[in-house]
Amino acid sequence: MKRILKNLLIALLIISGYNASATSITKSNGMGYTTTLQNVICNSNSTYTIQMLVSHNGCSGPSCKELSHLSIQASPGSYSNIQVQKISGKFTYGSIALGPNLGASTPFQGFKVDGTGNIGDGDPGSFKVTYTITSLQSQQVSAKAGTSFNIVTFSVVDFNYVMMNNNTSCSLINYDTDGDGCLDSNDTYPNDSLRCYNTTKSGSLAFEDLWPSRGDYDFNDLVIDYTIKSVANSNNKVIDIEAKFIVKAFGAGYNNGFGFQLPNSLPQSNFSVTGYKLYNMTVGSNGLENGQNKPTFIAFDKSFSIMRHPGSSIGVNTTPGAPYVTPDTITLHISVKPNTYTISDLGVNNFNPFIFIDGVRSHEVHLPNYSPTSLVDMSLFGTFEDDSKPSEGRYYVTKNNIPWSINIPETFDYPKEKVSIIDTYTKFADWAGSNGEQYKDWYKNLTGYRNTNSVY
């Protein structure tokens, strides 16, 4: 009964020339012509009725010539019931050539609306072509004007897209189960009307923690793999963020904390977060850190509380022979005010991670030239080996522009305790010395790229 009703409705749609508020696809042929795939309707006998609207914007001159004929590609024997209807302007045509061969001037087989006139070269207008086809197929549409073919192609995906969105398929399947404007075939969350797709950023962070003094550059005082998954709706607005941090190692005597800040000044009240592991610190009722001018999230405040010291060695998982401690994972679930921010608005790609040293919240270490948070002790800048110049936006580098931390776009195989990164990664110095032009992939496990004995 449901199917009969649906077919009846589709028949009515065809008769009425339905297209109001329907999903369509418009492609530009060039020379002022566009072709719009207005409707794709599955008929009860499993053929399809297709409606295309060809329009001209009224431009004139040699690059906007009059239409001489319109050809539509279709495999021989697959098309019938071709109708042409003027919609606007002074459009006229002579005949419909059924093909399949359309002459040397048309580079495909199909049918042709021939002898067209009074559209193009200063004459705006539009006309609709309706036809039946036995199976959906990739179809070219040529709006021949002068010597230009002006071809666009509609793929099977295009036809299905229009049919599914307009619910004119023969199938009783609902192609957008949750009705969020994100077709199930594209929807990572087909049963969740708030969510459509994920975008993920991942990598590895490695810190030195003696700042503002120079460290030993083994870049293992805190090593964290991260994955930041932003979930967006069909309007590209972020609904929530899942920030996962795997603490792999900390070759440190200090009990350090870790967090990150979003780079843009956005109201803290538009966010909330759960999942952090705090032992000494307190945060706001929404889970964000108080006293900040940008959204700031603390993942943990005491490294030795989330991964216990194994009893020997400096720190955890940096000294070969010392007992291995299973990495700890902290997953922050961040809720974002709905329909407010895109991923770019939030600046997720440019997030600002940092550590704070030995429980002292004002003693932060960031990636080179990333700003400190509002809670940093500004008096530390420019002391010992640090050559930060806040007025110039220069932060966390030495006089020789050497950093205290690094961000790598994949898992970092960090050096053993007290082994410098420069002795571990053989191309690191070449990369840095060449201003990043040589060995851009220095961190990869390629032949000759690392001293494997130096990697933990």
Add this chain to the structure above:
Amino acid sequence: MNKHTILALIISVSILTSCKKNFDVAQTKDAKVTSMNDLKVSSNFNWKTTKEISLNLTGYAKAPVIIKNNKDQIVATSMLSELPTEINISIPSCEEKLFLNYMGQTIEINSTNTTYKFN
């Protein structure tokens, strides 16, 4: 200057030139940086292993574009429409090619050519 003298001179110059070359190579090897303290880095080097790219993409239907790298890994996803959409992505500095999957089409773009209109 007899023939022997000229020959001896040529050989001497040749040896000296060869020594100079070897000396240069040895100097380069000796100059190989072995300590972070000796590392000479440009004052404007940013230490980034990734680069930020702003894509400007226009579709013809409300559907997602899936941006992949040359290892077929998804870099980003975004819904496109008939209006231009700006998508900021971050990719490893060593990668140049990106592949855009949209409505069944796959387009290869270079990371320096960041505007594309699907048709």
